[in-house]
Amino acid sequence: MATTTDPLLEEIQGPTPGQLLRRRVFGHHGLMIGGGLVALLVVVAILAPVLAPHDPYAQSLLERLQPPVFLGGSWEHPLGTDHLGRDYLSRLIYGARVSLMIGVIAALISGLIGTAMGVAAGYFGGRVDMVVTFLINVRLAMPVVLVALAVVAIFGGSLQVVIIVLGLLLWDRFAVVMRASTLQVRGREYVAAARAIGCSTPRIVLTEIMPNIVNNLIVVVTLEMAHAILLEAALSFLGLGVQPPTPSWGLMVSEGKQMMLFEPWLVMIPGIVLFLLVLAINLMGDGLRDVTAPENRS
Amino acid sequence: MSDATTPVLELRNVSKVYTIRQGLFAERKSLRAIDDVSLKVERGGVLGLVGESGCGKSTLAKILLGLETPTTGEVLIDGEPVGAQDRRKLARRIQPIFQDPYSSLNPRKSIADIISLPLRVHGIGDAASQDKAVREILDIVGLPARVMNSYPSQMSGGQRQRVAIARALIMKPEIVICDEPTSALDVSVQSQILNLLGELRREFGLTYLFISHNLAVVEHLATRVAVMYLGRIVEEASVAGLFDHARHPYSQALLESVLTPDPALGVPDTQLGAAYPNPIAPPSGCHFHPRCPKALPQCSSVAPRPLTTADGRIECHLFDEEKAEPATA
Amino acid sequence: MTETRDPILSVRNLTLDIPVGGGTLHAVRGIDFDLARGETLCIVGESGSGKSLTSLAIMGLLAPRIERRADRLEFDGVDLLKAGPRKMRSLRGNRMSMIFQEPMTSLNPAYTIGDQLTEALLLHRNVGKKAARDRAVELLEKVGITAAASRLGQFPHQLSGGLRQRVMIAMALMCEPELIIADEPTTALDVTIQAQILRLLVDLQREMNVAMILITHDLGVVARVADKVAVMYAGELVETGPAGAVFGQPTHPYTRGLLRCIPVPGKTERGAELGTIPGIVPSLVGDVSGCPFRTRCEEAVAACRGAIPLRHRSDDAHAFRCVHETGMATAEVSA
Incomplete structure (x- = not known):
């Protein structure tokens, strides 16, 4: 009983969501610049042993505080050396590993915690929602830097401690955003349809809800990555984060600050790279929000 | 235990009460979304359910789909109480078609994934037979097989509603709950979907519960009609009985409100003075009395009993004097 | 034509x-x-x-x-x-005035019915607040809203959809x-x-x-x-x-x-x-x-x-x- 077979009825309009997304991604300048910079830094961090001209830990007291090439230094140390005579470019390259690792792992841990809480609160509502909302409020009432300072002061500063502390502290935004997005999607009729089909709750959450809120998740991930990277730099600067001699950008700023008046580039170079990384991540996050926002989806 | 006379779908004294609290310290109030509803739908019939927004139509649909459980009363399918069946079993016999085809399809899934989901959830057949079933059902709802790899965003409203119908029918359910299936569609597309629903019913012997605020559409498709007001069925009759001789003043008012495209007639005066009442604080006696143009003195104090008529049932004091037997449902 | x-x-x-x-x-x-x-x-x-x-x-x-x-x-x-x-x-x-489809979104939830009704009149005509309110009550009565004077202090969410659309019509006629x-x-x-x-x-x-x-x-x-x-x-x-x-x-x-x-x-x-x-x-x-x-x-x-x-x-x-x-x-x- 095939019904009307009209040629125009059979016409399928427009590109698939995937094609549409690809087209928008490549048409978005902010996303391309931010994403490109982040990708470049990731490659640099992964290839650090190959790219770094020197051992980042090798000290040479004879070559202390050499200026970078653009301030009259030599190509032997393109970005000069620090107060212990370590090659600044090599430390910068290895520092990228620390920053990116902290950003990625802290965002992953807090993302897992926050998403689980937010989705549960949004989907189940009622008591679950009340508990999660209470926890979010408690968390928001805690000053991140002070708590991190206290924990690091108790357990001692190290890369692992910083990552875990940040991971356990930065889930609030994930929980808030995921809860709101889940609430919105949960009311859609396709969720009701899936329930009427007899889908189990985990299946509904994983296949009906998650794919439709993952775009918001990605945006929060980028925001929190940038947030974690900045917090690590701040903690390291205060001497409570990554401990010397590990190369970290925050630590480099901290170590350079004694000589800031005489050799300002010691502070400026890691500062600028840090600024660029955070800017790039934020550009990428903004771009991702633009290309996946529902109001752009026609 | 089913035979020809057992209604395929039956509701016995179903009520649904929600407790709501506005604000943390406010008093809890109860909202009777469904109030003692009894209905029977014959196999192959179409029961049209009409009423204003907030009357409980959609809550009733949710109860039938197993998305809500009734506070009291029971739902029977083929004479078996639904409580004894779990949601998955219920899903194979009752499927929904929702109002908004832009919201009822997951935008991240391909059409083939959407339509085959019921088969995969219930583990019916292997990948090859599921693929074949999807192709068959697409042909039945009038879509070409090549839409299988498309996404909802690439389709028009009418095409999406066909996909939703295909998903509802792929497990060959007996009952389909159509909740305003055409009200989000353009006029020219609406008629295609109505024709398709009619064809499918004849072809597969489906039973529909057809919920709509468009009375012309209900009259066109339904075999019986139930009129709902504030959670209660105030009149139930055959299509001819209701549309040709509506008895309840509310049914009459609804019918008068239908605007047929006849320029010789002006806008009707329905004389339904007051607005729809707040369901948290329903009027005393007959819930309809504040808006009723024919209200009697007892209407504001005594709730009318359900009375059986030649053709169905009615709840109205105007018919108390008639020699109608009290309903036994 | x-x-x-x-x-x-x-x-x-x-x-x-x-x-x-x-x-x-x-x-x-x-x-x-x-x-x-x-x-x-x-x-x-x-x-x-x-x-x-x-x-x-x-x-x-x-x-x-x-x-x-x-x-x-x-x-x-x-x-x-x-x-x-x-x-x-x-x-x-x-x-010239306009009445929109969705009375819920076309009325501003932050202002009372009275404020929104009198706004256009105060803006375009040289009338006092008292006169504007009188006109608002007169029009609310005209569009079939009971207890019109007391409605002026209400907010849009306190009214049903039908009442809101009546308010929209009154507003368009001010x-x-x-x-x-x-x-x-x-x-x-x-x-x-x-x-x-x-x-x-x-x-x-x-x-x-x-x-x-x-x-x-x-x-x-x-x-x-x-x-x-x-x-x-x-x-x-x-x-x-x-x-x-x-x-x-x-x-x-x-x-x-x-x-x-x-x-x-x-x-x-x-x-x-x-x-x-x-x-x-x-x-x-x-x-x-x-x-x-x-x-x-x-x-x-x-x-x-x-x-x-x-x-x-x-x-x-x-x-x-x-x-x-x-x-x-x-x-x-x-x-």
Whole structure:
């Protein structure tokens, strides 16, 4: 009983969501610049042993505080050396590993915690929602830097401690955003349809809800990555984060600050790279929000 | 235990009460979304359910789909109480078609994934037979097989509603709950979907519960009609009985409100003075009395009993004097 | 379309172009109509036909990127094409006002009904607060709201949908406008409320001798309310005329198709197959020539790709655009 077979009825309009997304991604300048910079830094961090001209830990007291090439230094140390005579470019390259690792792992841990809480609160509502909302409020009432300072002061500063502390502290935004997005999607009729089909709750959450809120998740991930990277730099600067001699950008700023008046580039170079990384991540996050926002989806 | 006379779908004294609290310290109030509803739908019939927004139509649909459980009363399918069946079993016999085809399809899934989901959830057949079933059902709802790899965003409203119908029918359910299936569609597309629903019913012997605020559409498709007001069925009759001789003043008012495209007639005066009442604080006696143009003195104090008529049932004091037997449902 | 005597609104060759990625969307193409005081024009069409854009173009509320062109766009002697933003502001809410579909979103939830009702009056007229409030109470009573004085202090969320739409109507009438544009004013309401609101609109419009444009997709509403009907399809007015003529002798294949699509109580046989219009609305991006309905029309012939003449039925006010003299290919062959 095939019904009307009209040629125009059979016409399928427009590109698939995937094609549409690809087209928008490549048409978005902010996303391309931010994403490109982040990708470049990731490659640099992964290839650090190959790219770094020197051992980042090798000290040479004879070559202390050499200026970078653009301030009259030599190509032997393109970005000069620090107060212990370590090659600044090599430390910068290895520092990228620390920053990116902290950003990625802290965002992953807090993302897992926050998403689980937010989705549960949004989907189940009622008591679950009340508990999660209470926890979010408690968390928001805690000053991140002070708590991190206290924990690091108790357990001692190290890369692992910083990552875990940040991971356990930065889930609030994930929980808030995921809860709101889940609430919105949960009311859609396709969720009701899936329930009427007899889908189990985990299946509904994983296949009906998650794919439709993952775009918001990605945006929060980028925001929190940038947030974690900045917090690590701040903690390291205060001497409570990554401990010397590990190369970290925050630590480099901290170590350079004694000589800031005489050799300002010691502070400026890691500062600028840090600024660029955070800017790039934020550009990428903004771009991702633009290309996946529902109001752009026609 | 089913035979020809057992209604395929039956509701016995179903009520649904929600407790709501506005604000943390406010008093809890109860909202009777469904109030003692009894209905029977014959196999192959179409029961049209009409009423204003907030009357409980959609809550009733949710109860039938197993998305809500009734506070009291029971739902029977083929004479078996639904409580004894779990949601998955219920899903194979009752499927929904929702109002908004832009919201009822997951935008991240391909059409083939959407339509085959019921088969995969219930583990019916292997990948090859599921693929074949999807192709068959697409042909039945009038879509070409090549839409299988498309996404909802690439389709028009009418095409999406066909996909939703295909998903509802792929497990060959007996009952389909159509909740305003055409009200989000353009006029020219609406008629295609109505024709398709009619064809499918004849072809597969489906039973529909057809919920709509468009009375012309209900009259066109339904075999019986139930009129709902504030959670209660105030009149139930055959299509001819209701549309040709509506008895309840509310049914009459609804019918008068239908605007047929006849320029010789002006806008009707329905004389339904007051607005729809707040369901948290329903009027005393007959819930309809504040808006009723024919209200009697007892209407504001005594709730009318359900009375059986030649053709169905009615709840109205105007018919108390008639020699109608009290309903036994 | 023929000239209406002393029109308050006169539109000639109104064209709206929207730049979109990959070309121009020709949303409205060369539409003409006139409207006199006390007259109701219903523009009926499906989603995407351009009917709402047309109303926004008259009100000067189009998004800046939409290009508006017309040979004439005159409101009571004022050339709206040349009117600047200040001139338009002095007209809107004052001499022409609008009623939207969704009373929930078109009232500001942060202000009381009284504030919102008196706002336009205080802005456009030199009246005191007391006088403005008196006028608001008078109009609330007129639109059938009981205990009107006490309603002034209420917020929109405290009112039901039907009441909110009544408030919207009262608001539109505050400055005694000469033109009201109502865009799907009853679509979000229940049938019983719809009839009440439409009746109210029609009564007030007659009483105050206002010109009204009512935009809707509901043929039932059109038939009951309109003096004049304009059927819009894909940005063009395909058939226009007095309501009696358009519904009595629907001529354009699209109008006839639409009327076959809806079940009419008492006329359509219950359960019978309804008429359909197969296919989809064409894309209006890029080159749009010929009849926009030809892809879905059962009367389509090769000539439909060319220029489409404007024809008149015996009644001069009843016009349609079709290559066929009677809107039907078959009649031509037999003639």
